[in-house]
Amino acid sequence: MTFEKTARYSPYLTIAREDWASRSDDAMLHVFEKDMDALRGMNEPLTIGEITEVYVPLSRLINFYVAAAQELYSRTSHFLGSKVHKVPYIIGIAGSVAVGKSTTARVLQRLLSAWPNHPKxxxxxxxxxxxxxxxxxxxxxxxxxxxxxSYDIRGLMHFLGEVKSGRERVAAPMYSHLEYDILPGQYQWVESPDIVIVEGINVLQVKQRPEKENAVFVSDFFDFSIYVDAKEHDLRQWYIERFQRLRHTAFQNEASFFHRYANLNDEETIQMAIKIWNTINKPNLVENIRPTRYRSSLILEKGKDHFVQSVQLRKI
Incomplete structure (x- = not known):
């Protein structure tokens, strides 16, 4: 395998796509034969090739980490003479708006659940x-x-603390992208999972709280973390394309928070998407999201075609 140096004394190994793909396993692809449409994100050209060459090797690597963590946990429990509840392995996935975090999360969920030692x-x-x-x-x-x-970080930390403590049933609030709001009284129940994937733009952020010397952060609960990366001009273009498509789909629904954009013409749609990108998404990316890139265990580098070009893996 050929490795490239990202920088002198870098904590990461950069692995070219073709070398990363050589660690694939075609036998895993049967799990995707009927799932492609459900896994593919809006304006994201997910292909069997991308799954084979990028996500199957990633799932194999994570499977090694999970198996090692489970073995260490078992041996430690035996050493201490104690028997406690199963503790889930938690994976964080971060990255900009429109980069494809949700697709990465869905594909990994499907692949990891196919391994025999962590089906849930x-x-x-x-x-x-x-x-x-x-x-x-x-x-x-x-x-x-x-x-x-804008986030209830205390609520998120409490949720992760409950999951990591081995509690058998933990509730997470639900959000509607159609209504652009939290759904009151509706929850997603996480019940005795082997692995929990936590996806969001904020999962690797560290908000400085100088008044608390022993502050705990969301990422402290992660066993492994992934940052999905791309150049800023590509992210901007993907956001504009997604906004254009939403105008013809979700925005047409009168219940949509963004229904007021449904009757924009093509030029107005592009200008509105650019405005939202420049005033909200770009500042958040620059100030809060991209600075967390090097806090991750692994970085997926995407090209302008939305396909992963290389992988950066933190040295153990």
């Missing part, structure tokens, strides 16, 4: 831990939705 894999998005719109409006944060201050 749950996926939770941090959208459910956004404050309700009424709270954001009260705090004048509607235009800062997605920024660190």
């Amino acid at each position: 894999v749950d996926l939770v998005t941090t959208d459910g831990f956004l404050y309700p719109n009424r709270v954001l409006e009260q705090r004048q944060l509607m235009n800062r939705k997605g920024f660190p201050e």
